[in-house]
Amino acid sequence: MPEKVKILTTKQVTHDVISFITEKPTGYKFKPGQATMVAVDKEGFRDEKRPFTFTSLNKDPHLEFIIKIYDDHNGVTRELGKTGFGNYLLIEEAWGAISYKGPGVFLAGGAGVTPFISIFRNLREQEKLEGNKLIFGNKTEKDIILKKEFQEMLGDNFVNIL
Ligand SMILES: Cc1cc2nc3c(=O)[nH]c(=O)nc-3n(C[C@H](O)[C@H](O)[C@H](O)COP(=O)(O)OP(=O)(O)OC[C@H]3O[C@@H](n4cnc5c(N)ncnc54)[C@H](O)[C@@H]3O)c2cc1C
Incomplete structure (x- = not known):
């Protein structure tokens, strides 16, 4: 079941990359390097899930995603570019095999x-x-x-x- 999380803040990171800080569901955990499927909780977008990586830490009270917005095509990231404080995202469980294996x-x-x-x-x-x-x-x-x-x-x- 997707979890609905409210966007608390957005911040422009580069000209086409935005940081989204959202609520974190109680007990939600991930490993640094992992991602989850994200959808925008708006009509027509709820089933359009795309993978994005957590950039926050488990100890943080919120989640952060840093997302490159592709404005030139009609996808989810373009919609994310029009999405901000007070809107909601739908997230699933954490997954992904990228993890720290030692210095390198x-x-x-x-x-x-x-x-x-x-x-x-x-x-x-x-x-x-x-x-x-x-x-x-x-x-x-x-x-x-x-x-x-x-x-x-x-x-x-x-x-x-x-
Ligand atoms: C495990 C994983 C983790 C990821 N983590 C991150 C992350 O943390 N941050 C991040 O920014 N990205 C991340 N990505 C990449 C991110 O998932 C994609 O950028 C995102 O899914 C793009 O979604 P979109 O709907 O905007 O575009 P798409 O799904 O690519 O495309 C939407 C529509 O546009 C069409 N289209 C695609 N390209 C073009 C084009 N050039 N011109 C015209 N039409 C086009 C497609 O056919 C489709 O119909 C990650 C990917 C993976 C696999």
Whole structure:
């Protein structure tokens, strides 16, 4: 059964990427790197489920999703771009096999970085970031998601490729 969660805030992360902070159902748990199916709770969109990754941590009182909006086609992310405070999302259980297996080099392109956001935020909490490196590919400088936060977390081990 999908759970209905209210959007509490949205924040522009880059020109086409938005952070959605939502309520968290009681007892809801996920592993850093996991995703869930998300639908917009609006007429015509409730059955249009798309996978998005949690970027918050289990200890947070809310959930966060960081989502790239594709405005050029008539999909769910375009609708998400028109969705904000007070609207609801429908989420399912957490799933996905991406998880931290120990220090290493992480490779990501664009919004593909989202599993590493919660993995690195979790390692920061545990003071275990050392020995990890992120190589992050984007089209242009303005497309880099959470540049400042990655720089703070990883220092020289945050490598951007444009
Ligand atoms: C496990 C997993 C986790 C993910 N986590 C995240 C995340 O955290 N953040 C994130 O931003 N993304 C994430 N994604 C990607 C995200 O799921 C997709 O970007 C999203 O599903 C796109 O949905 P959409 O409805 O907007 O577009 P689509 O489902 O691609 O397309 C909707 C409609 O538009 C058509 N269409 C598709 N492309 C074009 C085009 N170029 N021009 C014209 N029409 C087109 C399609 O045929 C379809 O009818 C994840 C994906 C997976 C598999």
